[in-house]
Amino acid sequence: MPVLTPSTVDEVLTHLGEHPESLVLSGGTDVMVEINMAHRKAPDDVVALRGVEELRAWSRHPSSAGGAGTVTIGAGLPYAEMEHGELAELFPALAQAARTVGSPQIRAAGTLGGNLGTCSPAGDGLPVLYALDAVVHLRSVHGRRDVPVADFMTGVKRNVLDAGELITGVTMPIRAGWQGYSKVGVRNAMVIATVSVCLAMDRDEGAVSLALGAVGTTILRCPDAENWLAGELDLTTAHLDISDAVASEFGRRAAATAAPIDDHRSTAAYRGHAVSVLASRLLRRAAA
């Protein structure tokens, strides 16, 4: 099959405009498995993104309102680049999530664009994007649109991406406050999440955000647990004092938001329990 290897986003968009059914290939760590397992028809042609440098970059933007600003991460930046360095310091939860993806080989190739393209509720990047209120940038020959990640994902492996549309990146605010990611699976490495949880504090707003993966048809935010905690504690302080009662009530409220099912990876009961344990544990870590 023909494989186009463009070096600019404009070349990609022009090709997708003429051939909207082309397969967009980023790291290939989802799509090649689907083709090899015959879960997806081999495409007539492929647009490989790896040579498009602007998709493999990230940039920091100052805020006009005096906040810490935002960061835009290109859709083609591999996880390996998120694990360490300045990006990991700005978004520790993203770094933690990236470190749990597959193996070093998968992290050298796999990308957030691919995680969003596949939109599995177990995708490790997605709870972080939800907790940090990321905006997904889409482009096509017809224009651009910016979609809040919560509106981008519409169901299991479903999203609002139109044929011929490219995810160019995501933008997230830089927040003051602790953040972390935790997942459980059937073993410690090379494992798809049975349950995943991301917690991010926002000291400037006195708020916390909590996002759950693999316990619903999309990633779930937990407004009940978030609002309850903000009413119980002063979240603007760097020194949180979390009692056992507060940690377990926070976990209980998170679990009440989850909508887990029984499947080949786990049971609904175990998943609900794991949400409660991970949410409580992340909150304790935030205090520590």
Ligand SMILES: Cc1cc2nc3c(=O)[nH]c(=O)nc-3n(C[C@H](O)[C@H](O)[C@H](O)COP(=O)(O)OP(=O)(O)OC[C@H]3O[C@@H](n4cnc5c(N)ncnc54)[C@H](O)[C@@H]3O)c2cc1C
């Ligand atoms: C052994 C193994 C272990 C894995 N472990 C994990 C894990 O622990 N956690 C996890 O979350 N995932 C895991 N995965 C799945 C996969 O690595 C991730 O989902 C990864 O983020 C996919 O990124 P990619 O760049 O390889 O996507 P690709 O396979 O290239 O693409 C995936 C989908 O997204 C579309 N797409 C890609 N980029 C764009 C774009 N810029 N615009 C529009 N559409 C686009 C593609 O057309 C395709 O439909 C694993 C996979 C393997 C093979």
